Amino acid sequence: MDNEPTKPAVQEEMPFAVVQGEPVTVLPNDLYIPPDALEVILEAFAGPLDLLLYLIRRQNLDILDIPIAQITQQYMEYIAMMEELRLEIAAEYLVMAAVLAEIKSRMLLPRVVEAEDEEDPRAELVRRLQEYERFKQAAQDLDTLPRMERDLFTTAAELPEIQRRMVLPDVSLDELLRSFRDVLNRADMFTHHNIEREALSVRERMTLVLSALQEREFVEFGSLFAAREGRLGVVVTFIALLELLKESVIELVQSEPFAAIYVKAADRQLQASS
């Protein structure tokens, strides 16, 4: 936490590193500080633009007023220091050194008589420095925003005992029908069955009859027919019963002639005895 009151930024050099709690604004010329501390300082620069900005800001200069020769010289001193410490110098630092040297040499050349439209050789560098500084600032601003874990904390209460529930997948009818079509295509069933009108109502009735037989051992034959279903319903039920009989799934039983006919599941006896 930074408890220091904020001072006007302009009047002070920006510390570019903090070593053991002490802000460091100027690199000492003699190497009294241990080399690894210096290493920390030098590594604190986020790149050549950052180093250049530091050199400019250290003297309270405006970016638009870069004394290029001086800055170049200071920049090269830093590079030399890094080399001395055998720090791995990112290639970008060397590229920047070359850029600075080039600008410097162009500035030393006598200007061609008042060439109005000729751009200042520093212009491109200044643009880059400004752009970089904007985002350097933005990063600092971002860092001061209150954020989770550091300034803000979420709340959480212990959870109750949670039962794991199975969430069941959804299926659309369309999906189901496609699956069926696929399986029929594969089984080449269409060729065999396309004549037969699949009477699903019969199939359904077969299921209903069997369901009824699950509840009761004997179901009276007549009770399976409902007059309100009309002729068609009666026929469907009758066909369903015939189909079930044919498949030996049900049996019809009659204790004596003209007595009531009962339907029972063909496997009932076995089931009971097993």
Next chain:
Amino acid sequence: MNEEMLKSTIEALLLAADRPLSTRNLVELLAGEHESPNHEDVRSALDALGEEWRARGAELVRVASGYRLQVRQTFEPWVARLWEERPPRYSRALLETLALIAYRQPITRAEIEDVRGVSVSSQIVKTLLEREWVQVLGHRDTPGRPAMYGTTRQFLDYFNLKSLDQLPSLVELKDVESMNPELEFDAPQAQDSGAQAAAAGDELH
């Protein structure tokens, strides 16, 4: 630190902590340079907090290692939903099995395997029975007494059918084109309602 402030600070600590806090923990955490609340203060603040949380989404409970706020068991059904995983999709094999049971019921497993050309895993049958889309209608009176499967009332309800008749017939099914127009009709509609939902979402902001 006055009483109200002490209560709110303890509440903040309990809400932020990922473990129960004992009165001793709290006394330590609250120790300040000037006024440090003692055990008594903390305890009476906890009592007051417990009272305040009596009718809320969580309650102040005391466990072995201290106090914690705990979501009330009553809310478990809703809270559990926060961690519900998106359900996996059913396999092709399962859907084909289901379709065959729907169209050819009563049908045995052997008959399904016959048509599909591959064996039907017990897991598939179990899943369909558990989902209550399929039931055992009885056993065929043939060697091995295989179970016969059929669909249930729940199956019809789930797919919003009044009866099996409402499933397309084999002939209709064969005609691929007859399925497509319906899909094409659905698509733009779906997009539409998506846009509507998005618009509604915007309004809420």
Next chain:
Amino acid sequence: MNEEMLKSTIEALLLAADRPLSTRNLVELLAGEHESPNHEDVRSALDALGEEWRARGAELVRVASGYRLQVRQTFEPWVARLWEERPPRYSRALLETLALIAYRQPITRAEIEDVRGVSVSSQIVKTLLEREWVQVLGHRDTPGRPAMYGTTRQFLDYFNLKSLDQLPSLVELKDVESMNPELEFDAPQAQDSGAQAAAAGDELH
């Protein structure tokens, strides 16, 4: 579900969730078989909750992806004591990269490197992606098809923001055209003439 019950249930959900919940999330979570509260209901319950939490240890805040109960910042000094570990610090390189992505999205790595003047380490990109602050938005249709990065809702949530609009605004760029003539090599003179040049610049405008 009556109003009181709805309020407590939402409170329970907010306390149980490990992420902010939007009104849409809440409507879905609260959907029941009989009565399902709608957006209106949820919103007014949230308003009421916000009011109730006004003088407590936490507050109801809205961030990009929804609502969360958050410990009031006043209590930060106490709450921070709960954890021995210091909160994570992020390097300048990471923060600069993040700032560029936030302000300039969609942006490629090369564009970030262009502004920063150094290469962006893969570790930084990886960290940003892993924290889910940054996402790949797509690929630029140029050679190498570089990934374009943008920030996520989680990024906004983490920094307590509702939208990117709420980020501090960027510093204005100065016009390079107003650049002062080259100043000579010795520093004090440079500073001096710099001030003069600035004054001169003013006159010209």
